[in-house]
Each structure stands twice: as C-alpha cells, then as structure tokens.
Amino acid sequence: MTAPITISLEVNGERVDTSVLPRLNLADFLREYLKLTGTHVGCEHGVCGACTVRVDGEIVRACLMLAVQADNASVETIEGLSDSGEIADLQAAFRDRNALQCGFCTPGMLMAAQDLLKQTSAPDREQIREHLSGNYCRCTGYQAIVDAVESTARARAGRTA
Amino acid sequence: MKASAFAYARATSVENALELLADQGDRAKVLSGGQSLMPAMNLRLISPELVVDIGGLAELRGIAVKEGILTIGALTRYVDLLKSTEIAAHAPLLADAVTHVAHPAIRNRGTIGGSLAHADPASELPACMVALAATIVVRGPGGERRIAAREFFTGIYETALSPQELLVAVDLPVAPRQSSHFFHEFARRHGDYAIVGLAAQAVINDGRFADLRLGFFAVGDRPLLAGAAGKLVNVAVTSSVLSEALSALADELDPQEDHQATPAMRRHLAKVLLARSVSELLSRPELHAGAFV
Ligand SMILES: Cc1cc2nc3c(=O)[nH]c(=O)nc-3n(C[C@H](O)[C@H](O)[C@H](O)COP(=O)(O)OP(=O)(O)OC[C@H]3O[C@@H](n4cnc5c(N)ncnc54)[C@H](O)[C@@H]3O)c2cc1C
Ligand code: FES
Ligand code: FES
Numbered sequence: 001m002t003a004p005i006t007i008s009l010e011v012n013g014e015r016v017d018t019s020v021l022p023r024l025n026l027a028d029f030l031r032e033y034l035k036l037t038g039t040h041v042g043c044e045h046g047v048c049g050a051c052t053v054r055v056d057g058e059i060v061r062a063c064l065m066l067a068v069q070a071d072n073a074s075v076e077t078i079e080g081l082s083d084s085g086e087i088a089d090l091q092a093a094f095r096d097r098n099a100l101q102c103g104f105c106t107p108g109m110l111m112a113a114q115d116l117l118k119q120t121s122a123p124d125r126e127q128i129r130e131h132l133s134g135n136y137c138r139c140t141g142y143q144a145i146v147d148a149v150e151s152t153a154r155a156r157a158g159r160t161a
Numbered sequence: 162m163k164a165s166a167f168a169y170a171r172a173t174s175v176e177n178a179l180e181l182l183a184d185q186g187d188r189a190k191v192l193s194g195g196q197s198l199m200p201a202m203n204l205r206l207i208s209p210e211l212v213v214d215i216g217g218l219a220e221l222r223g224i225a226v227k228e229g230i231l232t233i234g235a236l237t238r239y240v241d242l243l244k245s246t247e248i249a250a251h252a253p254l255l256a257d258a259v260t261h262v263a264h265p266a267i268r269n270r271g272t273i274g275g276s277l278a279h280a281d282p283a284s285e286l287p288a289c290m291v292a293l294a295a296t297i298v299v300r301g302p303g304g305e306r307r308i309a310a311r312e313f314f315t316g317i318y319e320t321a322l323s324p325q326e327l328l329v330a331v332d333l334p335v336a337p338r339q340s341s342h343f344f345h346e347f348a349r350r351h352g353d354y355a356i357v358g359l360a361a362q363a364v365i366n367d368g369r370f371a372d373l374r375l376g377f378f379a380v381g382d383r384p385l386l387a388g389a390a391g392k393l394v395n396v397a398v399t400s401s402v403l404s405e406a407l408s409a410l411a412d413e414l415d416p417q418e419d420h421q422a423t424p425a426m427r428r429h430l431a432k433v434l435l436a437r438s439v440s441e442l443l444s445r446p447e448l449h450a451g452a453f454v
Binding site: 002005021022023025028044045046049052058059060061063064065066068069112115116130131133134135 | 162163164165166167168169171192195196199200203204212214216240263264265266267269270350351352
C-alpha cells in the first residue's frame with residue numbers, strides 16, 4: 001500500500017489526474033509535480049505560513065496536508081489568484097507600501113490577507129494582525145504589511161459603497 | 162524535513178477504520194485534521210507504517226442537541242465550532258476558547274477529536290472538556306466506551322484511548338440558565354500555545370457560586386479541574402475567602418519547567434487567572450484588585 005495512489009483534483013481551475021506516493025505533501029505536489037513554485041515551503045510543520053493555499057475555498061497549510069487528501073478537492077494557489085486578477089489591488093498595495101522585501105513570505109501573506117478581506121470588509125489593524133498572526137515575515141516587521149492590507153480594505157469598501 | 166514512507170488507507174466507515182486499526186495495532190495512526198500528526202511525521206518524531214485517514218467519514222461530523230445534551234462529532238473542525246449557533250447558545254465557553262487555538266489556516270483543518278486525542282497539556286479544548294463535564298465517546302473492537310473527560314486525559318499526550326480505538330464524539334450537558342463562563346490564557350502571541358490558561362464554567366445564584374468548575378491548562382501533565390473551586394461555592398466570596406482559594410490552588414498545582422516559564426511563574430499566573438475569573442464571573446472588580454496586595 002506504500003504504492004502510488006491515483007488522485008483527481010482541480011488546481012487553479014484545471015483538472016489534474018495523476019498518481020502520487022502517500023508521503024507527498026500538497027506543497028511539494030504543487031511545486032514539484034505542477035511547477036507551481038509560488039507556494040513556498042519554509043518550516044514544514046505549520047508554523048510559518050509560507051505554504052498557505054486555498055482548498056475548497058478555505059485557506060490551509062499545504063505542508064500539513066497530503067496530496068492524496070486533496071483528491072476531489074479544488075485547490076487554488078497564488079498563481080491562480082494572480083492570474084485571475086482577484087488580488088491585483090492587494091498586490092499593488094504590497095508594492096506601494098513596501099510590504100515585501102525578499103518576498104519569501106509574500107504568497108502566504110497574500111493568501112491569508114485575501115481570506116480576511118473576503119470575510120470582513122472593514123477589518124481594523126487588530127483584526128488584520130490576528131488573521132496574519134500565523135504567517136512569519138523575516139524582513140518587513142509587519143507594519144507595512146498591515147498598512148497594505150488596511151489600505152486595500154479601505155479602497156475595496158470605497159469601491160463597493 | 163519530510164515524512165518517511167507509509168501506506169495510506171482512506172477509511173470508508175467507522176467499522177472499516179476500526180478493522181484497519183485492529184489489523185495494524187500501534188503501527189497505524191489515525192489521520193483527522195493532520196495539524197498535529199503531520200508536523201510530527203514531517204519532523205520524523207513518529208513514522209507510522211499505515212495512516213488511516215478518517216477525514217471522509219460523514220458519520221463523525223456535525224453538532225446536535227437532544228434532551229439537554231450537546232453532541233459534537235469527532236471530525237467537527239475548530240472553524241465549525243466557531244461558526245455554530247448551537248455551540249454559541251449551549252457551550253459558549255467552547256466558542257470563546259477556539260479563538261485562542263492556533264491560526265485561521267490551522268483552524269480550518271484541526272478537529273475537536275484530534276485535539277482531544279492528541280492531549281497536549283497546553284491545549285485549550287481538553288481543559289474546556291474538563292470544565293464542561295464532558296463525556297468522551299470512544300469506539301473500539303469491543304464496542305462503545307463512554308469516558309468522563311477527567312479520566313480521559315492521563316498524561317502528556319496520553320489518553321485512555323487504545324491504538325485500536327477511535328474517538329467518535331463528545332457529549333456535553335447544555336449550559337444551564339444563569340450559567341456563565343470565563344476563558345483566558347497567557348500566551349506570548351495570540352494563537353500560540355498557552356503559558357497558563359483557564360477555562361471556567363459557573364452557575365451563579367444571588368451573587369454566589371452555586372457551581373464552579375475551573376479547568377486549568379499548561380500547569381501540569383494534563384488539564385486540571387481545580388479542587389480550589391470548592392472554597393468558593395455556596396459562600397459569600399470575600400477577599401479572605403478568595404485568598405484561601407488561591408493558596409489551595411497553589412498547593413494542588415505541579416507545573417512544569419519549559420522554555421516558556423518556570424514553575425513559580427506558572428503558579429503565579431494561575432493564581433492571577435483564578436482571581437480574575439472570580440471577579441469577572443461575579444462582576445466584582447474589587448476582588449481581583451485586592452487579591453495580590
Ligand atoms: C502552528 C500550529 C499551532 C497550533 N497551535 C495550537 C494551539 O494554540 N492550541 C491547540 O490546542 N492546538 C494547537 N495546534 C494543534 C492543532 O490544534 C491540531 O489540530 C490538533 O492538536 C489535532 O487535531 P487534528 O484534527 O489536526 O488531529 P491530527 O493531527 O490528525 O491527529 C492528532 C493525533 O490524534 C490522533 N487522532 C486524531 N483523531 C482521532 C480520533 N478521532 N480518534 C483517535 N485518535 C485520533 C492521531 O492519530 C494523532 O495521534 C497547533 C498546530 C499548529 C500546526
Ligand atoms: S512550510 Fe507550511 S507552514 Fe511553514
Ligand atoms: S518579505 Fe522577506 S520574509 Fe517577508
């Protein structure tokens with residue numbers, strides 16, 4: 001039973017049918033099988049948040065999920081969110097506010113920030129900090145990231161008002 | 162690091178999961194949300210030969226209320242507890258506690274059954290179960306067992322579960338009217354494991370505690386239902402009554418030393434939480450203010 005297992009899932013809207021070893025985690029599957037290297041791998045034990053992706057619409061740690069567990073699921077990565085334009089404004093705000101330096105944490109930060117903005121239209125800084133508290137950044141000191149998320153929330157609220 | 166190789170089986174029913182576990186003994190591990198199992202496997206702290214994935218078992222999911230009992234299926238995730246109107250109405254302590262568990266991406270996968278079976282002494286939900294007088298429902302080759310939460314947790318990462326058994330649900334008495342709760346933990350950062358925490362459930366009549374259950378966590382090898390609560394029930398709580406309860410609590414604690422805190426610091430923080438919970442539950446701020454002078 002350590003043999004490969006067939007799985008069928010959707011990744012960024014495209015059907016993927018393949019077989020994988022049980023020990024392969026979802027982050028490595030995305031990076032190595034599908035060459036979707038925007039999903040980063042830092043700690044591999046759930047602490048840093050660099051591997052955050054969306055599974056069936058909810059953010060999860062891709063390093064703590066087996067690829068075989070994603071059978072029948074719909075997975076969205078940072079590439080999917082970028083290409084669809086869903087987070088174009090958030091990405092622009094990150095650039096404008098200097099909310100990234102090396103960029104290692106950025107894909108996970110964007111996934112987590114977008115998750116918050118979908119659930120809460122006008123989060124305060126405290127809520128932003130809390131929602132991003134599982135994502136580590138070695139470079140920015142977080143202030144600029146919170147600024148970028150806050151200004152995106154304001155701009156989106158203005159647009160829909 | 163990566164997990165070492167293992168075989169994987171997706172259980173098709175509870176029966177099927179139990180058969181797989183019976184065959185493999187302690188070479189197999191149950192996979193629920195994976196939020197503790199996967200890190201342990203990635204760090205090679207454990208290397209099971211077979212992983213039995215119970216994640217697809219609809220029969221282990223869901224929250225129901227019947228005849229004064231709230232039943233929560235093992236696969237109910239933290240995020241489901243947070244969003245549930247039944248939990249908000251009948252076990253608000255749990256809803257409060259979950260906001261302190263890990264971070265959103267982890268709360269989307271971690272389950273109540275996994276948290277209780279994992280039995281980390283710094284975890285929030287085991288202490289809630291003790292405070293809420295929960296019954297842990299377990300199924301194994303010999304049928305169903307119902308275990309009081311106080312007997313379920315037996316040590317650090319140790320429970321009354323055998324490797325052949327599944328935790329299937331928890332039963333909680335619905336919170337009575339006139340009850341209230343208190344939840345607080347000291348952690349270095351919101352979402353981190355607690356340095357010391359308290360989950361408390363109380364029934365208050367005419368300004369006195371008719372019942373008070375204090376579930377401390379991260380103060381020993383398992384959640385502690387503090388006997389010190391006995392000093393506070395059915396009496397007018399004065400600052401001297403509270404002092405007695407505080408020293409009784411200090412006597413029954415046996416906190417551990419780790420990189421976060423010394424035993425003395427944990428004792429102190431536990432006393433702070435006791436005083437704070439009593440003053441908040443009774444709405445008497447002066448009690449907390451006076452407790453440490
Ligand atoms: C970064 C990070 C931070 C965290 N912070 C916290 C925190 O602050 N507080 C906290 O409480 N937890 C925290 N956790 C742990 C998290 O809550 C886990 O989700 C939880 O401990 C285990 O639940 P699970 O469903 O993921 O179980 P799994 O990881 O799937 O399983 C955990 C263990 O329980 C066994 N098991 C699982 N389900 C069953 C069952 N139904 N019957 C029998 N055995 C079973 C497994 O075999 C395994 O040994 C954190 C985790 C991470 C990665
Ligand atoms: S790599 Fe997944 S959380 Fe760090
Ligand atoms: S920008 Fe470098 S880790 Fe965040």
